[in-house]
Amino acid sequence: MQAPIIGVLALQGAFESHQQRLGELGAPTRQIRTPADLAAVDALVMPGGESTTMSKLLVTSGLFDPIAQRISSGMPVFGTCAGMILLSTEVLDGRPDQLSFAAIDITVQRNGYGRQLDSFETEITVPSFGADAAPFHGVFIRAPKVIRFGDGVAVVAEHDGIPVILRQAAITVASFHPELVGDHRLHAEFLNSLTRTPSHAETS
Numbered sequence: 725m726q727a728p729i730i731g732v733l734a735l736q737g738a739f740e741s742h743q744q745r746l747g748e749l750g751a752p753t754r755q756i757r758t759p760a761d762l763a764a765v766d767a768l769v770m771p772g773g774e775s776t777t778m779s780k781l782l783v784t785s786g787l788f789d790p791i792a793q794r795i796s797s798g799m800p801v802f803g804t805c806a807g808m809i810l811l812s813t814e815v816l817d818g819r820p821d822q823l824s825f826a827a828i829d830i831t832v833q834r835n836g837y838g839r840q841l842d843s844f845e846t847e848i849t850v851p852s853f854g855a856d857a858a859p860f861h862g863v864f865i866r867a868p869k870v871i872r873f874g875d876g877v878a879v880v881a882e883h884d885g886i887p888v889i890l891r892q893a894a895i896t897v898a899s900f901h902p903e904l905v906g907d908h909r910l911h912a913e914f915l916n917s918l919t920r921t922p923s924h925a926e927t928s
């Protein structure tokens with residue numbers, strides 16, 4: 725089986741760091757700026773950045789509807805920070821015209837950790853890494869705060885009682901920036917999950 729090709733949404737934000745982390749794991753990657761780019765990949769990473777800007781660029785690039793269609797047909801997506809916001813069902817404190825894919829049943833509050841905590845770093849225990857595993861260094865930058873999650877959503881990790889990594893079917897989201905640290909475990913988990921689900925290339 726050919727390795728799945730991972731698209732990294734490259735309209736704005738920290739996409740290059742995601743591409744670098746995935747490349748270091750040996751995954752083939754493509755930057756996604758057009759619907760044709762999207763058609764060539766099996767899975768997608770939505771980076772951190774500015775969700776309101778990305779929402780606008782998703783519309784002007786013509787990518788919003790094709791991405792929504794791919795998500796509804798099961799394309800795996802890993803969204804971080806602004807990417808988490810874009811994948812959420814409900815966004816609080818967004819711009820009124822801000823769009824999201826409603827791909828994971830969560831409500832997030834933009835910049836929900838507050839002004840004083842604009843940015844912070846903390847150690848996050850991720851139980852799926854194993855009982856003795858080192859925590860993951862979480863870099864939170866004007867991060868979204870999860871304030872509700874639906875029954876179908878699994879909490880993969882939390883910090884101070886608030887979920888910071890969640891998963892529903894093929895959608896995984898993190899409120900921090902795993903691409904900015906030299907720890908590949910979350911990207912590796914995402915890649916491993918792809919080999920357990922049929923890729924786009926196999927199903928089409």
Ligand code: GLN
Binds near residue numbers: 774805806
């Ligand atoms: N606050 C940003 C937004 O609303 C997200 C910040 C980030 O991705 N680091 O899009």
